[in-house]
Amino acid sequence: MNVLRSLIVAAILAPLSLAAQPETRPRDEATETFVRGFVRFLAYHEAGHMLMGQIAGLSNNPDWSSADREDYADKFAMILLEPDADDPDGIAEIISAAGGWLQVDNSLIRNDPHAPPHQRAQDIVCLMYGSNPPAFAEFADLVDPDTDCAALYQAMENEIDEVFRDYSGQYGRSIEIIYAAPTGGMEDARQFLRDSGVVEDLKDDIEAEFYLTNRTTIRAMSCEGKAKSDTFYSDTVRSANPEDDHFIITLCYEMIDARLKYGMRGFE
Numbered sequence: 001m002n003v004l005r006s007l008i009v010a011a012i013l014a015p016l017s018l019a020a021q022p023e024t025r026p027r028d029e030a031t032e033t034f035v036r037g038f039v040r041f042l043a044y045h046e047a048g049h050m051l052m053g054q055i056a057g058l059s060n061n062p063d064w065s066s067a068d069r070e071d072y073a074d075k076f077a078m079i080l081l082e083p084d085a086d087d088p089d090g091i092a093e094i095i096s097a098a099g100g101w102l103q104v105d106n107s108l109i110r111n112d113p114h115a116p117p118h119q120r121a122q123d124i125v126c127l128m129y130g131s132n133p134p135a136f137a138e139f140a141d142l143v144d145p146d147t148d149c150a151a152l153y154q155a156m157e158n159e160i161d162e163v164f165r166d167y168s169g170q171y172g173r174s175i176e177i178i179y180a181a182p183t184g185g186m187e188d189a190r191q192f193l194r195d196s197g198v199v200e201d202l203k204d205d206i207e208a209e210f211y212l213t214n215r216t217t218i219r220a221m222s223c224e225g226k227a228k229s230d231t232f233y234s235d236t237v238r239s240a241n242p243e244d245d246h247f248i249i250t251l252c253y254e255m256i257d258a259r260l261k262y263g264m265r266g267f268e
């Protein structure tokens, strides 16, 4: 695992050393790519939860543990974000997401249903490699040799295709986007999120591939005092009539703010 860590960290830092011009950049480009990649991965992970609930009804499946659901949401994010081999920006963002998990201090994490951060990083790299082993041959050394990443990728891709994707050519309900006014000094985080285009990309990707039957909102806001602030989450406001259930993905400005300031270290 140390080899994986050092190689991915090197991959993250490599563009920095080429592009470093600190006198002209208030916040360096490597940090921006890193935070954008991590935020995008987490937002798409929450979309995975939303689609599991809205399309497949998997959120309440008694056969699934919460760890199963978290693992599935990560894989869902990877399938949606799968970069082409000739898309260096997409690859850099995915590597950033994996690199982000590698930097998390495991000892700080308590009662988390997600897989350990290093496992999440390993799974991200495995699925990216597995999506196209010849094109991503440089990552072959990073994946567990006992894992058939190409088979894992194909199985997940097929499952999402069969269970979730819609090929009717019809659009379902469109996703509503809310950027709530920031409070508590979160202006920079809100601006970063807007500039990143992550929310709009997510809306477009979901609407294009999946048929939404319910009201769905992506809401960015200052969460302090309202919810656990240093995170993103997905929840459902239930109604007497399930057709009126409202699915909400919440992106807390505080999570973005903390990553922009401190990177991943100390992430809980």
Ligand SMILES: [Zn+2]
Pocket (backbone or CB within 6 Å): 045, 046, 049, 069, 070, 073
């Ligand atoms: Zn989750």
